[in-house]
Amino acid sequence: MSRPSHFIFNLPQDVIFDILSRLPTKSLIQFRSVCTSSPPLISHPSFTKLHLSSPAVDAADHHLLIYYESTDYIHQFYSLRSPITFQETLKFQIPYKHLHGYLRIVGSSKGLICFFDTNYYSNVGRLILYNPSIHKFRKIDDPLHGSDRFSHYVVGFGFVSRIFEFKIVVIAYYFDSLKLNCVLVYSLSTNSWKKLEDLIAPCYLIKGWSSNVFVNGSVNWLASKDAIRGVSHTIMAFDLDDERFRVLELPKNVVPNYDQVCLASSMNGECLSLCAHYLGGNGDKWDVWAMSDYGVVDSWKKVCVVSQPGLSIPPLLIRDDDEILVVMNDGRLMLYNVVKGEMRDLETCGLARTFRAVSYTASLALLHG
Incomplete structure (x- = not known):
């Protein structure tokens, strides 16, 4: 039959x-x-x-998304690449015309990329969710309706596995008080914002674009403990599930005389890393630390040192303890092998300070939205 x-x-x-x-x-x-x-x-x-x-069952679902701009400041590139070979599999454009001048990547999680449409001066703007696998996007309403009471927004994005929910968090800092702010959370399933009435962010992030790292269900920013008396770095984390803040200290043994410090993520998105830059007689040096047990300060461990002339741009991504994705001062994208001390040219060049790299896993999110 x-x-x-x-x-x-x-x-x-x-x-x-x-x-x-x-x-x-x-x-x-x-x-x-x-x-x-x-x-x-x-x-x-x-x-x-x-x-x-369901976990992605095919290597084709896993990508590395690299964003960069051309050296003439005219073109923007979104490049999906193999996380193993770094070869480009797709170059795409966002089917959305920005309103404010800059379309920043907030984060990537479970197939959705969150963008912040902002401008260089105000850092207040519109949020966009985009799924390049199915070419669909959603514009998110401004939670504060363009209020002029706020100096700037700080934004984070991620997926909450327990409740299968995509969330965006916005911290809006007031013009008239550096110590005051309001916190709002957007949920994709309801397409709505809520203000966390009794919650204030415990740290300050300066006016200007503040990138973040999403690890262990929490958005992590490098922040200042005191906005008035000057910069004293710490890590401010917001748990998207229980919608609460926590403050994580930097490694106890980090050498304090760095001139730059930044957060980075691992390729698998499971480890929070800290990179501290020092300028010495032999050129640029980056100390790279990893927090093996998220939230436990004593689990910070210095995993490697990247020492190379002409490398003052913060590392983009930590593939493992031996390989780090970096951008040279002249805008060349390179893969640095810590053990061999060798650089591999990935044959991509752009405006050095514009590079951003995040992991991207294809999904059907937004298909029925």
Whole structure:
């Protein structure tokens, strides 16, 4: 007896969902476009949620997203690359025309990239969520409706696994008081903002773009303990699940006379790293620390030193203890092997200070939104 051409769709829906959820995102998208029976299943919110909860089963779902601008300040590039070879697999443009001049990457999580459309002077703007796998984006309403009471926003983004929810956090600092701010959280499922009435961010982030690292369910920023008496660095973390702040101290043994310090993430997004820059007689040197047990100050460990002339740009990404993605002062993207002390040219050049690198895992998020 011959079976129907779409035998799989004669199975119970939960069985079909389980089978399809194990497929890589690219296959699902192709399947959706050629099979008229599959779109209602793949586009179903329950299936999207199930697929988000499944680990990516194919290497093709894992990418490294590198953003950079041309040296003539005219062009912006979004480059998806293999996290193993760093070869480019796709270069795309955002189907959204920015309003304020700068489209900054806030973060990337479970297939969505969060952008902040802002300008150089105010750092107040509009937020965008974009899924390059399915070419869909969502514009997020300004939570404070362009109020002129605020000096600047600080933004974070991530996915909360426990409740299968994408969230954005905004800290808005007031013009008239450096110690006061308000905290707001956006949830994608409800497409709405809420103000955390009894919560104030415990640290200060200066006016200007403040990048972050999303690790262990928390957004982490390099912040100042005291905005009035000067910079004293610490790490301010916001847990997107319980919506509470915590303050993490820098490594106890970090040499204090650095002239730059920044946060970085590992390629797998599971480890928080700190990079401190020192300028000596032999040129630039970066000490790289990793927090092996998130939140435990005593777990900071100096994992390597990157010493190379012409390397004053903060490291972009830590692939492992031996390899670090860096940008030279002349704008060349390089992979530095710590053990061998060698640089591998990745044949990409741009405006040095514009480079940003985040991990990206393809998903169907926003498919039914």
